[in-house]
Amino acid sequence: MAGRPRRSVLYMPGSNARALEKAKTIPADALIFDLEDAVAPDDKVMAREQVCAAAAAGGYGGREVVIRVNALETPWGAADIMAACKAAPDAILIPKVIHSGDIISAAKLLQSVHAPKKVRLWAMMETPMAILNARTIAARAVYDDNRLDCLVMGTNDLIKESRARALHDRFAVVPWLAMTLAAARAYRLDIIDGVYNDFRDVEGFRDECEKGRILGMDGKTLIHPTQVAPCNEIFSPSEEEVEWSRKVIDAFGRPENEKKGVIVVEGHMVERLHFSMAQRVVEIADQIRELEASLG
Known part of the structure; x- marks a missing residue:
């Protein structure tokens, strides 16, 4: 199972031009330019233009550039995907995936605008229905036209929707991680762990990274640049x-x-x-x- 390093995957708010520029100096393996949760409704169109311009201009070295669009059912989703295809990032991250049809719909949009083949799809696994459908979602990777390369765990949303308690040992979360990881591996996909919210808690973050690696995760999504170095260290082969x-x-x-x-x-x-x-x-x-x- 060949692949590329996806140890550290850093979210960058799409509405923050300085953050997009600063990302060029951060040693993360992948950058997610976020048009969804990190952007207020009134800023969605501006953020889309800004993110797509940054992705198209490049300058991010060997980092993987990913654009997280808004869900297709929102007023911005389809336009986000169309604009992202023109910018040609390495991947487009589809949020709120709940069944395999979401991947098929996104892939058809990419095909309709003749998006470059290098533009792949990543799927956010952040709802109880996504976990239940993890196998059929991951199975879309069998067909190359679907472009599915990676699953990304949205643990904050999973905790909210399941009413679980967000404890440091992730007692409630580990079964969801394991189920989705098994589906990813069955269809030769990478899988990225969810975020650790308290970026000042260095020891807690390191412990969660270690446990994620033991479980089999390829890397971790991050919310702050200070999390990149320890994440890279822990998810690298010794x-x-x-x-x-x-x-x-x-x-x-x-x-x-x-x-x-x-x-x-x-x-x-x-x-x-x-x-x-x-x-x-x-x-x-x-x-x-x-x-x-x-x-x-």
């Missing part, structure tokens, strides 16, 4: 992981092991599945180095 992965790759690459399903590496039984895992670890580590080099 030097030990990369070194071990290279040893596994080298071992399976030897002529005598090419057709074997199980081999021994430094006294450890290693299966062919570990070879695939090792390849992804090394590929992500290499891409992280390239990304960081491109950011200076």
Whole structure:
């Protein structure tokens, strides 16, 4: 399962021109220019023009640029998608996804305006219905015309709609994360964890990142630039992981092991599945180095 680094995914308010410019200096793997929750109704059109101009102008280095549009059923949704297609970001993030038809509708809009193939779709998983339909939503990725690449957890909205309590151990949230993660992995999608609201609580944030990585998340959505560095650290493969992965790759690459399903590496039984895992670890580590080099 190849991919690209999506360790830190930072929300930037689309109505704030200074924030969009500052984003060029923040070492996040991906930037979400937000036209939805972060923008007041009276500012929606202005924010759309500003965000699309920034995305089209570029200057964000190797960072992935994503535009979160308003929901299709709102007065701004369809126009947001049309404008975003012209700006050609790396992806368009669709909010309030509740069933697979939402992905199909968005993809058809992209097709109707002949959006560049590089423009992919991300889906916000932020309602109870989205969690129940996670499998069928993720399954749209089977068809490349749907352009679905990534699921993004909207844990604040999930907590609100479920009436759960927002405790630091995320007791209520973990089952939703796990269900959606299983659906994402079944259809070879990346999945990004929800935000941590108290950006001043460094230890609490680090703990939630660690637990998200243990669960299998590819990265975390962020609300403040100070969260980027610890998030990148925690979601990066460690030097030990990369070194071990290279040893596994080298071992399976030897002529005598090419057709074997199980081999021994430094006294450890290693299966062919570990070879695939090792390849992804090394590929992500290499891409992280390239990304960081491109950011200076």
